[in-house]
Amino acid sequence: MTEYTYQDLLEVGDDDFSKMEFVLKAINNHKISDEYKIAIVAEEYNKHKNVTISEYQKILYTVTGKAIPDNFSANFKTACRHFHRFIVQENQFLLGNGASFDSDAIENKLGNKKKTFDTQLQKLGKSALIQGVAFGFYNFDHIEEFKLTEFVPLWDEEDGALKAGIRFWQIANNKPLRATLYEIDGYTDYVWRIGKDAEILTAKRPYKLKIRSTEADGAEIYDGENYPGFPIVPLWGNSEHQSELIGLREQIDCYDLIKSGFANTVDEASFVYWTIQNAGGMDDLDLARFIERMKTLHAAVVDDDGAKAESHQQDVPFASREALLDRLDKDLYKDAMAVDYERIASGAVVTAQIKAAYQDLNAKCDDYEFCIKEFIGGILDIAGLESNVTFTRSMIINAAEDINSVLAGAQYLTPEYVTNKILDILGDGDQAETMLKQMDAEAFDRFNADSPQEPQNGPDSQEMIEP
Numbered sequence: 001m002t003e004y005t006y007q008d009l010l011e012v013g014d015d016d017f018s019k020m021e022f023v024l025k026a027i028n029n030h031k032i033s034d035e036y037k038i039a040i041v042a043e044e045y046n047k048h049k050n051v052t053i054s055e056y057q058k059i060l061y062t063v064t065g066k067a068i069p070d071n072f073s074a075n076f077k078t079a080c081r082h083f084h085r086f087i088v089q090e091n092q093f094l095l096g097n098g099a100s101f102d103s104d105a106i107e108n109k110l111g112n113k114k115k116t117f118d119t120q121l122q123k124l125g126k127s128a129l130i131q132g133v134a135f136g137f138y139n140f141d142h143i144e145e146f147k148l149t150e151f152v153p154l155w156d157e158e159d160g161a162l163k164a165g166i167r168f169w170q171i172a173n174n175k176p177l178r179a180t181l182y183e184i185d186g187y188t189d190y191v192w193r194i195g196k197d198a199e200i201l202t203a204k205r206p207y208k209l210k211i212r213s214t215e216a217d218g219a220e221i222y223d224g225e226n227y228p229g230f231p232i233v234p235l236w237g238n239s240e241h242q243s244e245l246i247g248l249r250e251q252i253d254c255y256d257l258i259k260s261g262f263a264n265t266v267d268e269a270s271f272v273y274w275t276i277q278n279a280g281g282m283d284d285l286d287l288a289r290f291i292e293r294m295k296t297l298h299a300a301v302v303d304d305d306g307a308k309a310e311s312h313q314q315d316v317p318f319a320s321r322e323a324l325l326d327r328l329d330k331d332l333y334k335d336a337m338a339v340d341y342e343r344i345a346s347g348a349v350v351t352a353q354i355k356a357a358y359q360d361l362n363a364k365c366d367d368y369e370f371c372i373k374e375f376i377g378g379i380l381d382i383a384g385l386e387s388n389v390t391f392t393r394s395m396i397i398n399a400a401e402d403i404n405s406v407l408a409g410a411q412y413l414t415p416e417y418v419t420n421k422i423l424d425i426l427g428d429g430d431q432a433e434t435m436l437k438q439m440d441a442e443a444f445d446r447f448n449a450d451s452p453q454e455p456q457n458g459p460d461s462q463e464m465i466e467p
Contacts, residue, residue: 042245048084129244132243151167151168164183182231186207
């Protein structure tokens, strides 16, 4: 399979029919790529749908060795939430408190009221972690999210930069296919209707349109301009440029299969099975009828003379499976570099232990933060802005211990620093200014109350003199 590139698009030229043909071929080629297939599977795992166990079918073998589906015994297919938990934890750990810029005006230019920058960045980050990459489209005053499952990137063969791309969507196979070709000098909308030829819905137009309106003619586009570069920037979920599911899928499958098998064993062991002595004349059909009557009537008659039916019940072996599930659970958290909050909350832990538990996640998010900052830098270049961006990570803390540490050194620190630090620990950092003003006012009142009032002697004062 050959991946289409930006140079392939340039070779097509400006012929409308050739471009429509190229767009359709690029979309179909993208849908059979390994990256697209992995992204589709990763989305299913994030939605609590394990595609491996959903396709798993228990098999029985006849005396001749023929394999047939086992439609009689229990076949539970339970899926865990590990992958979704890992994605949400990493994304919100870094981006949950939003991005902080040097100037508030920066964020106002990157996010409008309906689609704030922080909200769109969290959506982009989540998609990037799940699918490996997501694409942010700078659309005048906000960011739009394009997933890999709906966007065909056209990379430059020479420098590897993203120079063009195709966004596509189709709600059902019997519905029209829509696509938008994004190029450096504008975008074009296409549609493929069932049983009809391809159409151009909107001819190529600039990204920023200038519109004027009059009572006689209404709204009119009179001019337009483009951005200084291609306005779609890739956001990678990690430095490996791959889905976070890679390397975890096999362990998740193993966990789910063992858990499902455990449930099957418990279900099957809840039934009583029977052994019938001196009934050699009974064939499989007779045995099936016997079991059916036992399940429905809870009583059956054995026709053969001297035949005897005896019930049995199995004990479920669980210790080894529980041990393996616990081991897989620990390995999944370790390999995902995630924090297991239940293990932190299992006892009284000090701040040093909490920081140690977060060490792997912090290291992983250092790599993730580099990708985020690279993406934001690309967006700022397109928007013609300059700013530094920082993030405040969300961590569990031992508040009492941290506050005591601040108070222990309070005599060497300014009251402003102590107040700000304690309020930050308590999560009320925005109240620091109000609290400091209130403390100054109370201190001023105490000073006036404790100070003796002396008589005033000045040019305006009068002194009573006895005659």
